[in-house]
Amino acid sequence: MTTNGRYRVIIENVQPIVDNGLHPAKRTIGERVDVTAAIFSDGHDHIRAAVMYKKGKEGKWTEVAMKHTSNDEWIASFYLNEKGEYFFTLQAWVDHFETWHDGFIKKSEAKLDLKVELLEGVVILKKLSKNNPELISVTRKLEEAKYAQAIDLVKDENFSALVRANPLKEIVTEHGAEYSIIVEPVKANFSAWYEFFPRSASLEPGKHGTFKDCQRLLPRIASMGFDVIYFPPIHPIGKIHRKGKNNNVRATSEEPGSPWAIGSDEGGHKSLLQALGSLDDFKRLIAEAKKLNIDIAMDIAFQCAPDHPYVKAHPEWFMQRPDGSIQYAENPPKKYQDIYPFNFESENWESLWEELKSVFLYWVDQGVKIFRVDNPHTKPIPFWEWVIAEVKKKDPDVIFLSEAFTRPKIMASLAKIGFTQSYTYFTWRVTKSELITYMDELITSPSRNYFRPNFWPTTPDILPYHLQYKGENSFILRFALAATLSSNYGVYGAAYEFYENKPITDKEEFVDSEKYEIRHYDWKRTNRMTDIMTMINKARKENKALQSTWNIQFCTIENSNLIAYLKCTDDLSNIILTVVNLDPDSSQSGYVQLPKVKLKLSDKINVKLTDLITEENYTWAQEWNFVEVNPNKMPFHLFKLTVQESNM
């Protein structure tokens, strides 16, 4: 027989939890969490429920009353204002005080005799008085009052408030399990990434860029409002089987190779390519960037060129073939002879794991706080789970971006086990319905609790078909979507700014890819895109509503070329309405519907709008409002809304 058979309330389907508590749910500082559960009891008695939460294992529990929404679903919300691990659990109980009070009111309305009910009320109040001496006087009053007065006392609104304020916890269902929520730095959820190859940073054509050149670009990128600069690998590049321009299998001796073919006689994952500069140069760059509130994100690509020092020092970390050679990467019949993958099935996996962990820790020591991890889906998921946890033991603020453009469940799994942010399918979601469906999936599916999207219109690896040979309007509208749909987004820097749009025929790849050669950009030049990036990043910084991905609500607009969405802070103090024209060529117009319930609008609507890009002002007095977007003027509107007080 169970130890306590008296409890009657059942608690099921608690959220947010990830894989039944196997992994923590994720939030960032200042975010709200909505704890929900199915809670019910036998019979007609009233029940109450509470969420208990605490910061850290040793923290003190805070109790938040839950509210019934519908169909036995309950909710309690609270804000997570500190970094670190929170824990929560639930309690629920039959509340005989509330049950008694509700029955009393109904019986009194039906004019039933209430003598015994009054006696019962006194019994309950005496119980409650033990913990709340303030109730002693009410109890005495009820006890001493004459019948009619006593009934009036209980029917009084003050008495209802007293019932609400004094839960009678007698036989409590403790949910038992404690679930954890990991609260990460704000940047985990709100970041604007600018990617460039340091070797292309020189202002002088034909010269190999250096960290010092990068440092000179900092003011430009900071003034555009980006807060993460991400570099492809900056380690020594393999010389054996080095790839040439356009992935040619033979490089000339002049060609720089792909930065992802890591390691040579110059060193490996803890070394820097000498042509870029010294470790001191790199550390100075990190420090200078930090002053501008920019983090330098480093690429971690755990693979080796054939001349990487590991290959000689630790042949046991690679797959040996029966002919004595080392297995290069392949996807039959394709061969990648310039890359040796690690063999994570090695019997010496422990030393391999330790060494790879030490790579992260080494760069953390140099000041790197953000890692963009290359192809994590080609290394074992259990390894990432371990190494991310290890690095976070040293510095819990480190951010890991998963570059896993792969199948949905693998992307999800990497996010579950610890990656802070993830590349997404946004790159290929183009039509209005594709975009809405994808956002809905991100926001409302269980992945909301662990998968933080980072939207990229292009990357050095991907020039999607819909941007090939396209003009600036297309690039601008995709940028606006990335930066306003998702609070984390990134661009393949100058290539995007200057509309690089030429693919290898029939492929979603850039021709003359910067991956295999040094590019010269005119870093002094700015254009329409530069301005728009600057203005949108400014709007993102000044408007808290744009600092979350989770608060999006799409608005109805009867034009399949126009997509409109609202983002608000919980308190409605900041409201942004974005309308993007998905047609880069023609002006499109339509009526957009304001979400009245969400905005708490009365029938008398009075909403002021300011376009944060054009600074034009409008007043809307109706639920449905005409919007026109002329892409040649600006492919989108970014409206800040002010709901006039009379409506609230």
Next chain:
Amino acid sequence: MTTNGRYRVIIENVQPIVDNGLHPAKRTIGERVDVTAAIFSDGHDHIRAAVMYKKGKEGKWTEVAMKHTSNDEWIASFYLNEKGEYFFTLQAWVDHFETWHDGFIKKSEAKLDLKVELLEGVVILKKLSKNNPELISVTRKLEEAKYAQAIDLVKDENFSALVRANPLKEIVTEHGAEYSIIVEPVKANFSAWYEFFPRSASLEPGKHGTFKDCQRLLPRIASMGFDVIYFPPIHPIGKIHRKGKNNNVRATSEEPGSPWAIGSDEGGHKSLLQALGSLDDFKRLIAEAKKLNIDIAMDIAFQCAPDHPYVKAHPEWFMQRPDGSIQYAENPPKKYQDIYPFNFESENWESLWEELKSVFLYWVDQGVKIFRVDNPHTKPIPFWEWVIAEVKKKDPDVIFLSEAFTRPKIMASLAKIGFTQSYTYFTWRVTKSELITYMDELITSPSRNYFRPNFWPTTPDILPYHLQYKGENSFILRFALAATLSSNYGVYGAAYEFYENKPITDKEEFVDSEKYEIRHYDWKRTNRMTDIMTMINKARKENKALQSTWNIQFCTIENSNLIAYLKCTDDLSNIILTVVNLDPDSSQSGYVQLPKVKLKLSDKINVKLTDLITEENYTWAQEWNFVEVNPNKMPFHLFKLTVQESNM
């Protein structure tokens, strides 16, 4: 660091499990179980997976290979042929043999050099030979063959078969958790219930029926094909506050009272109402019914009339009010003074639980194997979980039907914690879309693994609006739906057979309800409904496809009054197509689409149909076929389909 960091395959989202393994999934003897999971690894290597299952904790594991369906979802199916508890778990691994073989074929097609690959093949085969000596000769052959021959050997279909047959389990991901499936008797999933009040069983008008009268009705009910007879409570009926006709608060001394007001000076839950006969009479009835393959289902209503012996003997099991009275049932402002509920919050809950358990065990000892539990949702769910498990320790075959017409999550919870079958919302699902939506919910939601529906068109408590004042066609079509949609169904016996259709005004209750008075039925009479019940029950017994609820597939038919659904056995040896006309008044027709994929039909369709009710025969040679249902002839078709061999 984890103890084994070499495994690379991840297993997630295993099904069927209930609340992450908190409760067993349910099946019945002979049912198939489809174990599914998301299974994936890093990289491009081939993976394999297997389900391991065993009967009983001490059983030997059987391994079933899983197959990939799509999007990293895997499945393995097997049949559960024995009663009792099964356990299953999963394994998955990177299969280097399969990876090697697949790469070999692709490289050979690309005419790459395969010398090293051949050496690798020999290494793998040698590993496998340790466990499978039959591979030694193949290994030697490959080792000794010349290059071209060796390649041909590997490319041969026999070699592919060898690869498939020889999984190379090197570093296995063991899922770890073992989940249980409880396999119950066939009757848990396939039963036809006939409910009647024993006191109405007399053939002589005005006489109180007896168990002996019930015994005389057995051949009638058996010939109609029912296999469960369910009696409302047969215990002594309270005399204090006894209810009269139509729930009158004052009964005359002649009135029999409601059987659900249990207990009087004659005894309580372990006694029988003397007017019905002796315990021996009851046991004889059970035995005689058993000979006809009928179980007698007993009603368990855990509540007491004020004169129940428990009230005096165990006042601590009831709620005492401050004035010394015992709390009667109420739903303020309604009072039910004839009923004392048990107080499950009693400090003496343990003795109460033990006593209630002993009630079940007492009747199990008398031969009762099926209990219909009255209002389980007004007693604590933890109590039911315990008492059902306790009763099953004594006899695992006992079936519990939950009469919880209440909110969805409570109904679901009762099913999860052990009730074998449940009453459902079918009673109120009337239109085609309501019926399809409801069936889809039952079949495809997680509840499929624990909630076994039992469909009732009416009960003594419920005469739904859509049957009030309705004629025989309405009763027939609802009967046909109940008995063919769900493999478990029941009818409120003679009242349904003879179309009792008069409600209390504005309520879904019978006027002059049999709950409060003795009814006289002309048990010798039969009618069109009697015949249809007989024929449908016969069809259910003779056609395995109708013995499951889980195999339903709705067919498209462009008429909202016609609903069509197919049920098949897994091997398609038995196929039943039911078409019901939801319009009781008019003939309806339309074209029904045969599910070609499900029935494995080629383009040359040749399907023979026999209507199991009218015995008419048809041949269908097309995907879309005309059907007409004239309710005045028969409100439904029950077709048995035979797919002619040429199509298969």
